Amino acid sequence: MMEYLESVDVNALISSSIAWGTNILLAILILIIGYWFAGRISSFIGGLGEKHEKLDISLFRFFGSIAKYVILAMVFIAVLNQFGIETASVVALLGAAGLAVGLALQGALSNLSAGVLLMIFRPYKVGDFIDAAGKFGNVTEIDLFTTILQTFDNQQIIIPNSQIWGQQIINHSHYEVRGVDMNFGIAYDEDIDKARGVIEKVLEEHPHVLKDPAWFLEVETLNDSSVDFIVRPFCKGEHYFDVRYSVPEQVKKALDAAEIEIPFPHRKVILFKGDE
Template sequence: MIENLDVNQYLPEAIAWATNLLLAIVILMIGIWLANKASRIIVNVGKKYDNLDDTLFRFFGSVARYVVLAFVGIAVLNRFGVQTASIVALLGAAGLAIGLALQGAMSNLAAGVMLLIFRPYKVGDFINAAGRFGNVTEVDMFTTILQTFDKQQIIIPNSQIWGEQIVNHSHYKLRGVDMHFGVAYNANIDSARAVIEKVLADHPSVLKDPAPFIEVETLNDSSVDFLVRPFCDGADYFNVLYSVPELVKKALDEANIEIPFPHRKVFLVNETN
């Protein structure tokens, strides 16, 4: 009789514990499913639209997943009577301490989020940023990686890029390439212009439309300076920039048009006593 009484005494507690365990398992399973579902939905939004960055939405998906799992963990602990208020306060304090310790990393993260939202550049673009120039090979949450023409890899923290001037050389399909050429004052300006026009007309990467801009810009001390702006596809910008000056120099030499250089005239006066 006493043994039956003891069993009956602990039976409700055992049932309550088993019920809480089953509910905790159900909450955990549903929570994991919801966390994965929320992550997939956010990631798929980034994949659905070309103007949205996959990296950013993968990050947001991971954040959403862990946030849901955190709430699931709190709900599971509540089923077992654990006071979660102190745990939440402890996690908040720990998060604050970690945030203060990782201020630099957090600033890079915040800058990375802004770069991925506004997308001033993307992988494959040539940019000037943080005093560096190169081809963007990777943009992640903390850094931007550039490859220079001489095959160096430059890793720039995003906080050094965001908020500073960013020059994206690949943003527009067409590019104007500004150049300056000087001829001597005794040279025929129309002849010099014709020589430059022919060089640009024969260049395979210079576009006919829009037409190149060739005009006298400055009358310097020893030269008449032309501003020359041919237009090309963005991919051909550096080819035009570094090939046209040599071609113009050779063409002006063949036409016997002098390209002057700064010089001084010195007059010697012979003073006799």
């Protein structure tokens, strides 16, 4: 009888050891295959961004990382199943932990979601001059959380993406050719056609003002003390600020040389002599 019991115990021990050994081997196999598969998926998704110039590489690398960790989480749960561990509670725990982290990082997640949308829809790119979140500058870097601008006075402005997305964005570099609006006033006694000719000559001689499309030059307003022209020359986007800040000075000098008066506000004071 004792020999029978000992034989049963030995057989049960051997069977249990074989089962545990099989589970361990399967768990290791699942880990190896799962890790390899996660790496391949991550590389594949990240590689999509490198194949097309219009796709943002960093965004696809981020998606690749997300896919990798999701697959690894599933692999971890599959390994636990191999050892008979109840995974429903583990999944619930992971969900609760994810919710807690999400609530703690609301600001960061809003910046992240805005960064993803900015990289997908691409309202601007590195090198563009933009007005966004009340700031103006040249875009030097775009990442998943922030957009970095460089101002004309060489300051760096770091703007959270959540402050940009959903607000008005003005991209001054989107179109290759831009119009530059300006206003110039002359006195009522001056010859309008002569003044028009002076301004046109300045535009013709400017190296960055385009002939096609042709500039727009017309009388816009009859003010109290001046006749105001609206002038809109066109130029390449990279020459916008050169035209914007050089043409007014040249027009002023040309009008002075032509002896055309540029009016400025006058105040007439009339003094009444009291009764003596």
